[in-house]
Amino acid sequence: MKKGQAHIRWGEFLIETLIRVTGVSAIFFVALILVFLLREAAPALVQVPLSNLLGTRWYPIEEYFGLVPLILGSLWVTFGAVVIAVPLGLATAVFIREIAPGWVREILKPLIEVLAGIPSVVLGFLGWVAVAPLVQNLLGAPTGLTILTGSLMLAYMALPTIISISEDAIDAVPKSYRDGALALGATHWQTIWRVVIPAARSGVLMAVMLGIGRAIGETMAVMMVTGNAPTIPRGLSAFLKPARTMTATIAAEMGEVAQGSTHYHVLFAIGFVLFLITLLVNIAAAVLMLRQERGGRGRLLG
Amino acid sequence: MPRTRAMVILPLVGCLLLVSLAGCSGGAAQPPPAEAAGGFTIQNKGSDTLVNLALAWAERYTALHPEVRIAVTGGGSGTGIAALINGTVHIANASRKIKSEEVEQARANGIEPVEHVVAADAIAIVVHPHNPVDRLTIPQLSAIFSGKITNWKEVGGEDRPIVTLSRETNSGTHVFFLEEVVRQGRKDDKTLFSPETLLMPSSEGISSEIRRNPNAIGYDGLGYVTPDQKVIAVARDERGPYILPSIETVHNGTYPIARDLYMYTAGEPTGIIKEYLDWIRTPEAQAIVAELGFVPIIKH
Numbered sequence: 001m002k003k004g005q006a007h008i009r010w011g012e013f014l015i016e017t018l019i020r021v022t023g024v025s026a027i028f029f030v031a032l033i034l035v036f037l038l039r040e041a042a043p044a045l046v047q048v049p050l051s052n053l054l055g056t057r058w059y060p061i062e063e064y065f066g067l068v069p070l071i072l073g074s075l076w077v078t079f080g081a082v083v084i085a086v087p088l089g090l091a092t093a094v095f096i097r098e099i100a101p102g103w104v105r106e107i108l109k110p111l112i113e114v115l116a117g118i119p120s121v122v123l124g125f126l127g128w129v130a131v132a133p134l135v136q137n138l139l140g141a142p143t144g145l146t147i148l149t150g151s152l153m154l155a156y157m158a159l160p161t162i163i164s165i166s167e168d169a170i171d172a173v174p175k176s177y178r179d180g181a182l183a184l185g186a187t188h189w190q191t192i193w194r195v196v197i198p199a200a201r202s203g204v205l206m207a208v209m210l211g212i213g214r215a216i217g218e219t220m221a222v223m224m225v226t227g228n229a230p231t232i233p234r235g236l237s238a239f240l241k242p243a244r245t246m247t248a249t250i251a252a253e254m255g256e257v258a259q260g261s262t263h264y265h266v267l268f269a270i271g272f273v274l275f276l277i278t279l280l281v282n283i284a285a286a287v288l289m290l291r292q293e294r295g296g297r298g299r300l301l302g
Numbered sequence: 303m304p305r306t307r308a309m310v311i312l313p314l315v316g317c318l319l320l321v322s323l324a325g326c327s328g329g330a331a332q333p334p335p336a337e338a339a340g341g342f343t344i345q346n347k348g349s350d351t352l353v354n355l356a357l358a359w360a361e362r363y364t365a366l367h368p369e370v371r372i373a374v375t376g377g378g379s380g381t382g383i384a385a386l387i388n389g390t391v392h393i394a395n396a397s398r399k400i401k402s403e404e405v406e407q408a409r410a411n412g413i414e415p416v417e418h419v420v421a422a423d424a425i426a427i428v429v430h431p432h433n434p435v436d437r438l439t440i441p442q443l444s445a446i447f448s449g450k451i452t453n454w455k456e457v458g459g460e461d462r463p464i465v466t467l468s469r470e471t472n473s474g475t476h477v478f479f480l481e482e483v484v485r486q487g488r489k490d491d492k493t494l495f496s497p498e499t500l501l502m503p504s505s506e507g508i509s510s511e512i513r514r515n516p517n518a519i520g521y522d523g524l525g526y527v528t529p530d531q532k533v534i535a536v537a538r539d540e541r542g543p544y545i546l547p548s549i550e551t552v553h554n555g556t557y558p559i560a561r562d563l564y565m566y567t568a569g570e571p572t573g574i575i576k577e578y579l580d581w582i583r584t585p586e587a588q589a590i591v592a593e594l595g596f597v598p599i600i601k602h
Contacts, residue, residue, distance in 0.1 A: 229497060252503055
């Protein structure tokens with residue numbers, strides 16, 4: 001009897017420990033990555049004057065390490081992607097949850113999951129072969145490899161994330177809200193637009209945040225379709241011009257650099273900036289999620 | 303109570319293990335052993351311009367010497383030289399000369415790079431087949447790629463914007479083009495590529511954009527020019543003569559944008575690597591050079 005109990009305790013203890021280790025190791029690995037990034041990025045600040053790092057020219061083989069075009073390039077491509085993907089994603093989520101009959105929903109949901117599974121290099125190739133010529137011929141851009149092309153591909157990639165998370169948010173809106181709205185004489189559309197979406201807004205915002213996170217970190221497709229020219233985007237017409245993102249810069253140049261060179265450290269500094277941006281976006285999403293959990297009800301009054 | 307203590311200790315042990323592993327990976331780079339079990343594997347990496355040629359050589363050589371294995375990868379001249387400096391390859395392919403900073407970095411790692419000329423190459427200037435422009439001078443090319451000329455009508459073409467294409471900055475072709483064309487061979491010239499220049503990750507990227515975009519102008523090794531691109535005749539200045547790139551015009555020195563292609567080894571090559579490099583200079587290996595559209599080296 002006693003022996004048997006000890007046996008169970010040992011098994012439980014092992015499993016508990018294992019789970020604990022895996023849980024702690026996730027935090028530990030993130031911390032390790034942060035330390036490594038900082039250690040490799042810090043020499044860049046010492047070796048390169050700040051005026052150079054904040055310059056507008058990126059041409060590393062001649063020691064021009066201006067990060068501004070790369071940061072702006074990433075932000076513009078991501079911004080374009082969000083502007084395209086959010087309305088589409090939200091509309092799709094509303095359609096799936098509120099309008100589509102059951103059998104359509106059953107077909108659409110797995111299809112959207114398949115969309116999420118397409119490798120980015122395949123999308124990049126599609127963008128290169130199919131979307132870039134369209135952008136050039138229909139919109140009259142000098143080349144099809146533009147910010148807009150990148151934004152379109154990223155929007156496509158961020159869509160599954162945005163759809164499934166805003167769908168969950170809409171699903172979480174209590175049925176009583178809908179019933180109440182309909183009972184008050186609101187039409188189906190008025191219920192969706194005035195009641196369901198406002199009630200789900202923090203979840204929808206979180207979907208947007210995670211969509212941004214997905215878009216800003218994407219590398220391969222962006223490298224293939226944005227032309228990689230480190231220009232400073234100015235005005236709306238910049239969407240029809242090429243740009244170079246932070247991720248594409250790291251991917252294209254990391255293989256080239258000698259370990260320990262200034263260029264190597266600057267690439268890590270770019271990685272650090274990217275890490276900070278995604279961290280901020282994730283923190284914002286987490287804060288929104290907390291708020292949603294706490295105050296899901298009664299939001300309509302506010 | 304003892305249970306809780308063990309729970310704290312176990313993850314800690316794991317952490318310590320990981321930290322020590324992470325510490326080890328930062329240590330000195332070790333060159334891979336050439337004599338792996340079951341034969342020799344020569345690690346060969348670098349210039350994308352040279353990669354097809356290096357592959358063809360490797361294929362022929364390993365057919366002649368089945369005991370030798372040669373692993374060829376591309377990535378760019380800078381990538382190959384960085385790998386040589388980091389001690390991960392035996393032979394680095396480069397379409398440009400090694401830079402003095404790279405030599406210093408190599409010496410700091412205890413590696414003395416040795417240069418071997420293995421072939422020559424012409425850089426062809428290519429445009430869309432429908433582009434009416436068929437000749438340009440080096441100063442015109444410099445103005446186009448540095449962004450001073452931005453419309454084709456300024457060089458006798460249609461009223462279209464010019465889109466300049468280049469390889470990434472880790473490409474030896476990029477560096478060679480910067481020095482010899484954009485800066486026109488002047489050492490004190492600090493002209494740069496226009497920031498609007500599209501930087502393509504591969505030769506294929508350049509040729510397919512050239513094929514579909516009538517605004518585009520690009521450059522690439524002669525071996526990579528396909529028949530559906532239009533090659534521009536180039537002159538040193540407006541007095542001419544305008545010359546198209548070919549083996550003859552490179553050998554007789556009339557085509558202005560030609561260069562040598564290199565392989566670099568860590569120290570003087572010995573044994574199997576030396577035999578391979580010696581074979582590359584034989585007429586048999588140089589015949590492959592011409593087959594692939596490059597320019598064989600000739601004994602002066």
